[in-house]
Amino acid sequence: MPMRLEGRTALVTGATSNIGRAIAEAFAAEGARVVVSGRSAERGREVVDAVSARGGRADFVRADLDGSAAASRALAEEATRVLGGRVDILVNNAGVYPGDTTLATDEQTFDRVYAVNVKAPFFLTAAIAPAMARAGGGAIVNLGSxxxxxxxxxxxxxxxxxxxxxxxTRAWAAEFGPQGVRVNAISPGVVLPAAAGTEHPAEAMMKGTPANRMGTPDAIANAAVYLAADESSFVHGTVLDVDGGRTTVAVIAG
Incomplete structure (x- = not known):
């Protein structure tokens, strides 16, 4: 059976743990050459080694996506170089989650979270999407929630x-879609790596959903493969809910 991403290149941000790592590993398993990006070189090497052990191809590129256009451009340039001159797939996954209430959030935290979660992918997409268009097309997958x-x-x-x-996601689909670059997003539910014998406090938020459990990173990775592959060639500007039914089905308290 042919691999769904054979011959393609991919950059996955925040790929050293959890959802990002699962996406990088799934892309490599489907034949893509992947740049694993993140701040920790040690964790990056772990992902690259795991991919290599399964016969895949991956490289680590360290990046601290602080929201500056310069940091995003530097990652785009280095990833493009490492991948042999092109990036076919971009996954904007890196993000930070402070989890505070509004009153507990100071201005410094506000600026940092928007810098990492919005400005960094904005300028990374600005650096990569035009090159995708010039090369004949590509796919961008954003992570919502x-x-x-x-x-x-x-x-x-x-x-x-x-x-x-x-x-x-919708704006970029309108902007870049006519140039051959598909832009879509995934909206994960409560997703954490499986931990045998323990129940995470977040489990309560999935009680009563159709899935009635938390998701694992591989569920999001499978969706990312679909949005990056040819099967979704007619899909533009959509947000794919992969949340166990959390946002679409009424949850009745038991």
Missing amino acids: WIARLGIPVGALYSSTKGAMETL
């Missing part, structure tokens, strides 16, 4: 940044 559309009493700052990314 279920709490961008279903409010919870903490995390207003984070949820607003994810709402911004979902809006940018």
Whole structure:
């Protein structure tokens, strides 16, 4: 059976843990050559080694995406160089989650969260999408969040940044789609790596959903493969909910 991303190149930000790592590993398993990007060289090497052990191809490029256009451009340039001159797939996954209430959020935190979660992917996309268009096309996958559309009493700052990314997804689809660059997003539910024998406090937020459990990173990775592959060639500007039904089905308290 042919691999779905054979011969393509991909840059995944925030790829040294959790969802980003799962996406990088899934892309490599489907034949893509992947740049694993993040701040920790040690964790980056772990991901690259895991990919290599399964016969995939990956390289680590360290990046501290602080929101500056310079940092995003530097990552775009280095990833393009490492990948042999082109990036076919970009996954804007890197982000920070302070989890505070509005009253507990200071201005410095506000600026940092918007810098990492919105400005960094904005300028990274600005650096990569035109090159994709010149090369004949590409795919961009953004990461949103279920709490961008279903409010919870903490995390207003984070949820607003994810709402911004979902809006940018539609705007970029309109801007870059006619040039051959498909832009879509994934909205994960409560997703954490599986931990045997323990129950995470966040598990409560998925009680009563159709899935009735938290998701694992591989569920998001599978969706990312779909949005990056040819099967989704007619999909533009959509936000794909991968949340166990959290935002689409009424949850009845038990």
